[in-house]
Amino acid sequence: MEEYVLKSDDFLVSLTDEKGVILFANDDFCEIAGYSIDELIGKDHNIVRHKEMPRAAFKDLWNTVKRDEIWNGYVKNSTKSGGHYWVYATVYPMYDNVTKLKTYMSCRRKPSKQEIEEAQKLYTTLN
Numbered sequence: 192m193e194e195y196v197l198k199s200d201d202f203l204v205s206l207t208d209e210k211g212v213i214l215f216a217n218d219d220f221c222e223i224a225g226y227s228i229d230e231l232i233g234k235d236h237n238i239v240r241h242k243e244m245p246r247a248a249f250k251d252l253w254n255t256v257k258r259d260e261i262w263n264g265y266v267k268n269s270t271k272s273g274g275h276y277w278v279y280a281t282v283y284p285m286y287d288n289v290t291k292l293k294t295y296m297s298c299r300r301k302p303s304k305q306e307i308e309e310a311q312k313l314y315t316t317l318n
């Protein structure tokens with residue numbers, strides 16, 4: 192299926208609750224993934240999961256943010272129409288002192304062609 196190659200100024204942001212349920216996604220995220228905001232809010236973030244992504248990558252993501260550390264990594268995501276796109280993601284654990292709620296925010300930018308190739312190679316060995 193077709194690959195969407197991110198533009199250098201594409202910047203995809205999403206926010207989840209402690210369990211990975213989507214609370215917010217910005218316009219770039221919605222447009223590139225092919226969903227309206229209403230289709231995303233309340234859904235599990237695995238809605239964009241690509242079947243080739245190794246479980247180990249998400250295990251590492253969750254283990255890291257649950258330790259209140261920042262996770263960085265390459266992610267291949269699916270679009271609603273069955274295409275895909277690669278991102279370099281940074282996931283931040285956040286704590287709101289007023290509501291006492293923990294949330295996670297992911298900010299994603301364009302990875303280089305070489306970075307994609309290296310991640311692809313690594314992920315094939317993990318699957």
Ligand SMILES: Cc1cc2nc3c(=O)[nH]c(=O)nc-3n(C[C@H](O)[C@H](O)[C@H](O)COP(=O)(O)O)c2cc1C
Pocket residue numbers: 205206207210211235236237238239240241244249252266268282295296297
């Ligand atoms: C803030 C945040 C952003 C995430 N972004 C993605 C993402 O873009 N793509 C993805 O497949 N999983 C993402 N995840 C991980 C998913 O929550 C989930 O663990 C993953 O899709 C694997 O799904 P599964 O455990 O149901 O197999 C994100 C998690 C958090 C906390």
